[in-house]
Amino acid sequence: MGILTVTALLFLGVLGSYAVHDIPDRYDFALNLQFDGQPGAATFKFFYTYDRDNQMLRMAVKVLSLGWVGIGFSRNAFMTDTDVAIGWVDSSGAGYLQDRYAFRRGLPRLDVQQDFILYNATETDGYTIIEMARALETCDTQDDITINVGDTIYLLFAYHSMDPSSENDIPQHEFRQSMIINLFGSIVEPPPPDNLSFLDLLNENVIIPGVETTYWCKTFRLPDSIINTTHYMTAFEPVISSDTTAHVHHMLIYKCSDLTTIVGANNADGVCHSVHEEARDCRDNLLIAGWAVGAGKFVYPENVAYPIGGERGDTYLLMEIHYDNPDNLVGRVDNSGFRLSLTQEARQFNAGLSGVGAQTNSNLFVPPNAGIFNVFGYCPSSCTREFLPETGITVFANFLHTHTVGRSVILRHIRRGVELPPIDQNLFYDFDYQLTNHITPRVILPGDDLIVECRYNSTGRNFSTFGGESTSEEMCLSFISYYPEVPITYCVSFPRTDQYEDWVQTHAPLALDTYRQIDELGEASNFFNSFQWTDQAFRDIEDVNLNGVHFVVCGSETTGEDSGYRAFNERPPPINLPYEPPDVCSTGGAAQFAYSTIVVVLMAMLSFLL
Known part of the structure; x- marks a missing residue:
C-alpha cells in the first residue's frame, strides 16, 4: 500500500x-x-x-x-x-x-x-x-x-x-x-494596546501636476500632547484617495529639525525641491515610515514600537509623496497620506529604520538593451563596526526597492568573509507591488557587511538609465526595520567616477576627453546612448560596480556630538565562502521530501x- x-x-x-x-x-x-x-x-x-x-x-x-x-x-x-x-x-x-x-x-x-x-x-x-x-x-x-x-x-x-x-x-x-x-510579508496583528490613539497626516486638495513624476512634500507640526510626552507608533497605514489610486506610487515620513523659525511651517507644502530649504533638508533626516503601491497596513511586532516626540525633541514631521503620472493628466485632486497608530505605553524595544544600498545618483547606471545587468550597493564592516552596539541589531522587517527595469533585489549578509543566507530577497520583483515584508528575525553584528544586489533588464530600452527619483530612472535600496534603534539613517555607496574614466579609456579611448568634459546628466546620457556596446563592455562596466572602489556614506544627522555622516573610499568585502542554498532535491532526497511533506x-x- x-x-x-x-x-x-x-x-x-x-x-x-x-x-x-x-x-x-x-x-x-x-x-x-x-x-x-x-x-x-x-x-x-x-x-x-x-x-x-x-x-x-x-x-x-x-x-x-x-x-x-x-x-x-x-x-x-x-x-x-x-x-x-x-x-x-x-x-x-x-x-x-x-x-x-x-x-x-x-x-x-x-x-x-x-x-x-x-x-x-x-x-x-x-x-x-x-x-x-x-x-x-x-x-x-x-x-x-x-x-x-x-x-x-x-x-x-x-x-x-x-x-x-x-x-x-x-x-x-x-x-x-x-x-x-x-x-x-505579513504577521498576525497583535491585540491593540490600551489607550490607542491615531494621528492622520494627509494632503489637502493637492492638484497633482501634469508631469510624469512629482515629489510632493508637506510639513506637519506634531500635536502638543506628542511634543510633550513620548508616544510609540505600533502601526501605520495608507489613506489613499479613491480618485488618485493610480497616481500615488509611494509615501514616506521623515522626522524634521525644528522649523519654528519658518513662517507657516505647519502644513507648508509644495513640490519637494521648491519648499523651504530647511523643510527640504528633512529628507536627509530619520525616516520613520514608508509605503508603496501594493502594500497595506504595517504592524510592528508586539514587543517593538517606534518612539516619537517627548524627550526625543521631535516637533515636526515631513511627508513626501511620489506621484506617478505617465500620461501627464491634469486636474487630479489628492488627499492621501498616513494614519499612525500611537500609544503612550513603551514596549521592550524601540524600532529604527535605515536605508542601505546604492546611492541614488548618476553613478547608478544601467546600459541600454542590457538583458541582465547587476548593480551593487554596499554597507561595509567599517560602518557597522562604528555604529552598531556590541550585541548588534535585530532586523524584523525589510522593504526592497527599485524602479521599472528592476527584476530582482537581494539583501545579502557577510560575516568575516562568510556569506550567510540572504536577509531578504525578491527574485521576481514587481514595481507595481511593493511592501515592507516581515522576515525571520536576523541579527547584524558590528563588523558585518551588507550588500544590496539589484538585477535589471533593460531589453527594449534604447537609452541609458541612471539613478534618480523619476519612475523612468532607477534605484537600488533596502530599508531595514530593526531594534534597538541606532544612529544610522543611511549606509549607501557608489563606484568612484574615475573608474568609469578607466572603462572609457579601455573601450573608447578616442572619446575620453569628451567624457571628462561631461558635467550634466543629459550629456552623460547622450554619451552612453551613442556608445557602441559589446558584451565585453557590458561586463566590464558591471565589474566596475561589483569589484571597484566605492565611495561610502553612512551615519545620521543625529549621531550625537559627532553629528553627521561618515564618507570614505572602500572596496567591496571579500567573500571567501559564498552562500549556497541547501539542495533539498538532491538524488534520493525528493522521495523522502515528498514523504515528509505528507x-x-x-x-x-x-x-x-x-
Missing part, C-alpha cells in the same frame, strides 16, 4: 469531527478575492497560513458555488506556466483534489507527482470548501514552480458552478481572475482537531 493511500485512510479516520464553520480561526490570513468586471461572480474566499518551520503553505478556499473550484500560482497573470489545484465534492460527498500544470490555455495537464495535498473537502450552506497544503519546494521540476519566501507571485482563482463529469472531464471555468500577492500535512491537520 502506497504512502498516499495510507495517508488518505488516516485522514478519513478524523474528518468526521472536522468542523467547517471555524475555517477563519484555523488560518492566519484571509482574502476576499474579487472577479473584476465579471457580473454574477460568487464570493471567493482564500485562507492561508505560512508554516515557517516546515516550509509549507496551508490553504483553504470557500466559494459560494457547488461546482469545482481552483487556485493557481504563476509568474504571470495568465494561464500559461501556472501550477494549479482543482477540487470539488461529488454528489456522494466524496472530495477530490488534483494537482495540474497549465503550459498553455485549455485544461491544465494532470501532474504525475501530486503535490497539493487534500485534507478536507466539504459542501455546506451552498459553499464548496477545499482545504489543502503544499510545500514551497516540491522538487517537481517539470510541473511545479518553486514558491520562494519573499517573492511576489500571481495568485489565480477560478470556479465553475458544476462538478466535473469525471476526473478527466473538467469543464472550462465560468469565472477566472488573478492578483499579485506576497504570501510571506506526514507534516497530516500532523498539521490533526493539530487543528486537538
Whole structure:
C-alpha cells in the first residue's frame, strides 16, 4: 500500500469531527478575492497560513458555488506556466483534489507527482470548501514552480458552478481572475494596546501636476500632547484617495529639525525641491515610515514600537509623496497620506529604520538593451563596526526597492568573509507591488557587511538609465526595520567616477576627453546612448560596480556630538565562502521530501482537531 493511500485512510479516520464553520480561526490570513468586471461572480474566499518551520503553505478556499473550484500560482497573470489545484465534492460527498500544470490555455495537464495535498473537502450552506497544503519546494521540476519566501507571485482563482463529469472531464471555468500577492510579508496583528490613539497626516486638495513624476512634500507640526510626552507608533497605514489610486506610487515620513523659525511651517507644502530649504533638508533626516503601491497596513511586532516626540525633541514631521503620472493628466485632486497608530505605553524595544544600498545618483547606471545587468550597493564592516552596539541589531522587517527595469533585489549578509543566507530577497520583483515584508528575525553584528544586489533588464530600452527619483530612472535600496534603534539613517555607496574614466579609456579611448568634459546628466546620457556596446563592455562596466572602489556614506544627522555622516573610499568585502542554498532535491532526497511533506500535512491537520 502506497504512502498516499495510507495517508488518505488516516485522514478519513478524523474528518468526521472536522468542523467547517471555524475555517477563519484555523488560518492566519484571509482574502476576499474579487472577479473584476465579471457580473454574477460568487464570493471567493482564500485562507492561508505560512508554516515557517516546515516550509509549507496551508490553504483553504470557500466559494459560494457547488461546482469545482481552483487556485493557481504563476509568474504571470495568465494561464500559461501556472501550477494549479482543482477540487470539488461529488454528489456522494466524496472530495477530490488534483494537482495540474497549465503550459498553455485549455485544461491544465494532470501532474504525475501530486503535490497539493487534500485534507478536507466539504459542501455546506451552498459553499464548496477545499482545504489543502503544499510545500514551497516540491522538487517537481517539470510541473511545479518553486514558491520562494519573499517573492511576489500571481495568485489565480477560478470556479465553475458544476462538478466535473469525471476526473478527466473538467469543464472550462465560468469565472477566472488573478492578483499579485506576497504570501510571506505579513504577521498576525497583535491585540491593540490600551489607550490607542491615531494621528492622520494627509494632503489637502493637492492638484497633482501634469508631469510624469512629482515629489510632493508637506510639513506637519506634531500635536502638543506628542511634543510633550513620548508616544510609540505600533502601526501605520495608507489613506489613499479613491480618485488618485493610480497616481500615488509611494509615501514616506521623515522626522524634521525644528522649523519654528519658518513662517507657516505647519502644513507648508509644495513640490519637494521648491519648499523651504530647511523643510527640504528633512529628507536627509530619520525616516520613520514608508509605503508603496501594493502594500497595506504595517504592524510592528508586539514587543517593538517606534518612539516619537517627548524627550526625543521631535516637533515636526515631513511627508513626501511620489506621484506617478505617465500620461501627464491634469486636474487630479489628492488627499492621501498616513494614519499612525500611537500609544503612550513603551514596549521592550524601540524600532529604527535605515536605508542601505546604492546611492541614488548618476553613478547608478544601467546600459541600454542590457538583458541582465547587476548593480551593487554596499554597507561595509567599517560602518557597522562604528555604529552598531556590541550585541548588534535585530532586523524584523525589510522593504526592497527599485524602479521599472528592476527584476530582482537581494539583501545579502557577510560575516568575516562568510556569506550567510540572504536577509531578504525578491527574485521576481514587481514595481507595481511593493511592501515592507516581515522576515525571520536576523541579527547584524558590528563588523558585518551588507550588500544590496539589484538585477535589471533593460531589453527594449534604447537609452541609458541612471539613478534618480523619476519612475523612468532607477534605484537600488533596502530599508531595514530593526531594534534597538541606532544612529544610522543611511549606509549607501557608489563606484568612484574615475573608474568609469578607466572603462572609457579601455573601450573608447578616442572619446575620453569628451567624457571628462561631461558635467550634466543629459550629456552623460547622450554619451552612453551613442556608445557602441559589446558584451565585453557590458561586463566590464558591471565589474566596475561589483569589484571597484566605492565611495561610502553612512551615519545620521543625529549621531550625537559627532553629528553627521561618515564618507570614505572602500572596496567591496571579500567573500571567501559564498552562500549556497541547501539542495533539498538532491538524488534520493525528493522521495523522502515528498514523504515528509505528507506526514507534516497530516500532523498539521490533526493539530487543528486537538
